[in-house]
Amino acid sequence: MLLIFVSLQIYIISMEKLEKYFSSLTDNKNPINLYQPIGYILQQGGKRVRPKLVEISTHIFGGNIEKAIYPAASFEMLHNFTLIHDDIMDLAPLRRGKETVYKKWNNNIAILSGDALATMALQQILLTPVASDQILKMASLFAQTSLEICEGQQYDLDFETMDQVSIDQYIEMIRLKTAVMLAGCLKVGAILSETSENNQNEIYNFGIHVGLAFQLQDDLFDVYSDAETFGKQIGGDIKSNKKTFLYLLALEKANETQKAALKKWFSSETINFDEKFISVKSIFDQLNIKTETENKIHYYVNEALSNVENLTVSTEMKTVLIDYAQQLAKRIK
Numbered sequence: 001m002l003l004i005f006v007s008l009q010i011y012i013i014s015m016e017k018l019e020k021y022f023s024s025l026t027d028n029k030n031p032i033n034l035y036q037p038i039g040y041i042l043q044q045g046g047k048r049v050r051p052k053l054v055e056i057s058t059h060i061f062g063g064n065i066e067k068a069i070y071p072a073a074s075f076e077m078l079h080n081f082t083l084i085h086d087d088i089m090d091l092a093p094l095r096r097g098k099e100t101v102y103k104k105w106n107n108n109i110a111i112l113s114g115d116a117l118a119t120m121a122l123q124q125i126l127l128t129p130v131a132s133d134q135i136l137k138m139a140s141l142f143a144q145t146s147l148e149i150c151e152g153q154q155y156d157l158d159f160e161t162m163d164q165v166s167i168d169q170y171i172e173m174i175r176l177k178t179a180v181m182l183a184g185c186l187k188v189g190a191i192l193s194e195t196s197e198n199n200q201n202e203i204y205n206f207g208i209h210v211g212l213a214f215q216l217q218d219d220l221f222d223v224y225s226d227a228e229t230f231g232k233q234i235g236g237d238i239k240s241n242k243k244t245f246l247y248l249l250a251l252e253k254a255n256e257t258q259k260a261a262l263k264k265w266f267s268s269e270t271i272n273f274d275e276k277f278i279s280v281k282s283i284f285d286q287l288n289i290k291t292e293t294e295n296k297i298h299y300y301v302n303e304a305l306s307n308v309e310n311l312t313v314s315t316e317m318k319t320v321l322i323d324y325a326q327q328l329a330k331r332i333k
Contacts, residue, residue, distance in 0.1 A: 037105055053189070055068050088100075155169070175208060187204040224290050239277070
């Protein structure tokens, strides 16, 4: 799943307050083997991108920041629910440098704790002290986001065994799996703030475009970066035969010889990795894949900037989002 660093300095809700709130939801609750794993993953912290996006949106649209802690907690809990289940599917032993929930306990406990965490996330929306029509809108958005994330995850799994995946299919997959969560966090703050439907829709689309740009950058960095900067192994997607935007674009542009070579390299996990990475990257270079991917990233960043321009908020508030989108375009990891 996507990890994104928000460098904006508008963290109105104290993250310390959020951490204490999370602790209050699980401390001294029984059965211990249900709630302890939930507390374990929530207390690992992370960048807290999602609650920060909720509070940024609430601030931009003039909403009540104190009330925003409920939807902020909700979407962060939803995110952590997906991590628990993703780790089971990926057989991942570590998350944020610690044992994953299923490794520390077992699969059954992890599945059940994840299910409970998703339910608790919805509860936070229902507890928000606002009018019933706002709660209904926020709950509907939460449900839509939850379902679409599952759809995106299933598409991602399906792509592993599909011979042919189009670029449009890939973009739709990352929209569902990654971008809708960021968009949902921004829109829920807009709903909480009772801003116009236009503002709600534009901030949602801003999140979609930012999410797509970010994921494409991750795809790019996997090939055109270095491990120290990127923070993880370079070429991991190539090693695992993952059908990223770069690979799909290369297949679309390749001649028959290049296409045959790409399919050969991506049909095995036992080939020498260094040789595989160098050969695949060489084909990407021949086809100018790096530049074309960067162009696509800038396309989505520009779409996000257009969404900002369509917002009916002050220039100062627009600048917050514009700076964010521009930082995204310039990031190096």
